[in-house]
Amino acid sequence: MRVVVDLNKCQGYAQCAFLAPDVFALHGEESLVYDPCAGDEQRAQLARAVAACPVGAITADGTDDGAAPSAGPVRGTSDDR
Numbered sequence: 092m093r094v095v096v097d098l099n100k101c102q103g104y105a106q107c108a109f110l111a112p113d114v115f116a117l118h119g120e121e122s123l124v125y126d127p128c129a130g131d132e133q134r135a136q137l138a139r140a141v142a143a144c145p146v147g148a149i150t151a152d153g154t155d156d157g158a159a160p161s162a163g164p165v166r167g168t169s170d171d172r
């Protein structure tokens with residue numbers, strides 16, 4: 092499953108890291124790291140993370156949120172709060 096996080100939207104709330112810890116992790120308070128090619132076994136956790144992100148920053152194919160993501164950054168900061 093392809094996963095893309097719009098790091099311009101991400102505010103580091105960490106809901107994704109809590110709900111899908113095998114896909115998302117926060118390093119420090121502002122740097123989100125994630126697996127852009129999550130395994131199918133992560134589908135349920137990933138769907139919950141997509142739904143829970145308060146700013147709608149996560150896109151993943153194969154979840155109810157629909158649209159297939161394009162390639163994007165894997166690591167970055169969300170320090171433009």
Ligand code: SF4
Pocket residue numbers: 096100101102103104105106107108115123143144145146147148149
């Ligand atoms: S992607 Fe969403 S849930 Fe995850 S850290 Fe960023 S704002 Fe929070």
